[in-house]
Amino acid sequence: AQSVAQPEDQVNVAEGNPLTVKCTYSVSGNPYLFWYVQYPNRGLQFLLKYITGDNLVKGSYGFEAEFNKSQTSFHLKKPSALVSDSALYFCAVRDPGSYIPTFGRGTSLIVHP
Amino acid sequence: EADIYQTPRYLVIGTGKKITLECSQTMGHDKMYWYQQDPGMELHLIHYSYGVNSTEKGDLSSESTVSRIRTEHFPLTLESARPSHTSQYLCASMGLAVYNEQFFGPGTRLTVL
Numbered sequence: 001a002q003s004v005a006q007p008e009d010q011v012n013v014a015e016g017n018p019l020t021v022k023c024t025y026s027v028s029g030n031p032y033l034f035w036y037v038q039y040p041n042r043g044l045q046f047l048l049k050y051i052t053g054d055n056l057v058k059g060s061y062g063f064e065a066e067f068n069k070s071q072t073s074f075h076l077k078k079p080s081a082l083v084s085d086s087a088l089y090f091c092a093v094r095d096p097g098s099y100i101p102t103f104g105r106g107t108s109l110i111v112h113p
Numbered sequence: 114e115a116d117i118y119q120t121p122r123y124l125v126i127g128t129g130k131k132i133t134l135e136c137s138q139t140m141g142h143d144k145m146y147w148y149q150q151d152p153g154m155e156l157h158l159i160h161y162s163y164g165v166n167s168t169e170k171g172d173l174s175s176e177s178t179v180s181r182i183r184t185e186h187f188p189l190t191l192e193s194a195r196p197s198h199t200s201q202y203l204c205a206s207m208g209l210a211v212y213n214e215q216f217f218g219p220g221t222r223l224t225v226l
Contacts, residue, residue, distance in 0.1 A: 041220070042219055044217040046214045046215070100158065100171075104155070
C-alpha cells in the first residue's frame with residue numbers, strides 16, 4: 001500500500017523568504033514522487049518529480065525538492081518566495097509497479113507581500 | 114500543441130438531469146483518469162482507463178460511468194444528477210512510461226440544484 005502525508009494545511013511566508021512545503025510518504029518499494037501546483041479554478045500543473053538518482057530535484061518556476069529516503073520525505077522548497085507562488089500544492093507518490101498515484105490532502109501556500 | 118481539454122468548464126443543472134462531461138487529450142496517452150475535488154480539497158479518484166475499451170472504478174464510490182472508445186476521448190456520464198454531485202471534476206492523462214507524470218485538464222465545475 002502507498003500513502004502520502006502533507007502535515008500542514010497552510011503555510012504562510014513573506015515574499016522574498018525561503019519556503020518549504022512538507023511531504024512524507026510510505027510505499028513498499030522505491031518510490032516515484034511528484035509535486036503539483038493548483039491555482040484557483042484550474043487543474044493541477046506538474047512541478048517536478050523524483051524517479052532515481054540525485055536526491056535534489058529541480059523543477060519549474062525555481063522550485064526544488066529533496067528526496068530523503070531515511071526520513072521518507074520529499075519536501076518542496078524555493079529559496080525566495082513570490083506572491084504569485086500562492087496556490088495549493090499537492091504531493092503524490094507512486095509505487096513503480098502502479099499507474100495510480102496517491103495524492104496528499106494538499107497544502108495551501110500563502111505568500112504575503 | 115499537446116494538451117488536455119475539458120468541456121464544459123462550468124455547468125449548472127437541475128436534479129435528475131443526465132449529463133456528460135467531456136475530456137479529450139491530443140498527446141496520444143494511453144492512461145486517463147477522472148478525479149472529483151471539492152474546492153481547495155484533496156483529489157478522489159473515481160474512474161481510470163489504461164487504454165481503449167479498458168475502464169475501472171477508483172477509490173471513491175461514484176454513480177457516474179465512463180467509456181473509452183477512442184484513445185483521445187474519455188467522457189464521464191451522470192445518468193441522474195443530484196445535489197451531492199456538486200463538485201469539481203478533473204480529467205488527467207499519462208503517457209506510456211511508468212515514471213511519467215500526469216497531465217491535468219482545467220476541470221469542470223458542476224453545480225446541481
